[in-house]
């Protein structure tokens with residue numbers, strides 16, 4: 257199976273604060289990976305570095321074989337933990353913005369997702385609830401045919417009933433040729449879609465392991481593992 261992401265010995269410092277401290281991970285194509293850790297462990301920082309929105313202090317990051325830069329930004333679809341939309345936009349403007357910006361934008365997929373997410377094209381984005389705003393961001397990110405999707409807390413504001421359906425949509429709308437890295441604190445709800453998990457603590461990599469291996473070797477799920485590992489936090 258081919259590798260879509262290679263992170264080697266990455267350090268990131270904000271002044272004296274070490275946000276990432278020698279992190280190395282590899283993600284293969286077709287995998288859905290949970291990037292987990294307590295608050296401030298470095299998850300968003302790692303995503304920003306992979307997306308090319310910040311530079312590592314040292315170390316290397318390669319996406320689909322290329323160093324992070326213009327080329328990799330074309331194949332990485334990033335949904336940050338804050339909305340990407342402008343206050344004047346309606347839902348249709350936000351979608352059009354994404355279409356204009358990215359050549360891999362898939363109109364058919366976007367239309368299907370807008371319907372599935374129960375979004376109204378004519379609604380103003382600044383009038384959307386937190387959950388609806390997240391549905392829009394997810395629609396924008398998943399409507400691209402990217403190689404790597406990075407979702408930072410994608411459904412924290414979505415109600416529990418819709419959450420399950422949206423998770424199913426994530427699995428359905430992403431291509432098996434691509435990979436997803438997703439951060440979340442809603443482990444109980446989301447762990448079922450993970451193939452692997454990466455655990456960060458205070459900027460360091462604690463483990464990268466397949467969920468199946470965790471279940472087989474330790475006899476516990478990801479939610480329980482998380483509670484064990486971060487018990488003292």
Ligand SMILES: Nc1ncnc2c1ncn2[C@@H]1O[C@H](COP(=O)(O)OP(=O)(O)OP(=O)(O)O)[C@@H](O)[C@H]1O
Pocket residue numbers: 270273274275293294295296297298299300301302
């Ligand atoms: N722009 C910045 N300037 C200074 N320090 C920062 C900056 N961004 C992040 N940090 C620090 O780096 C560390 C890692 O932050 P990061 O946002 O990556 O954590 P996180 O795991 O995503 O946290 P959370 O689960 O709360 O979203 C934290 O100590 C944070 O305060």
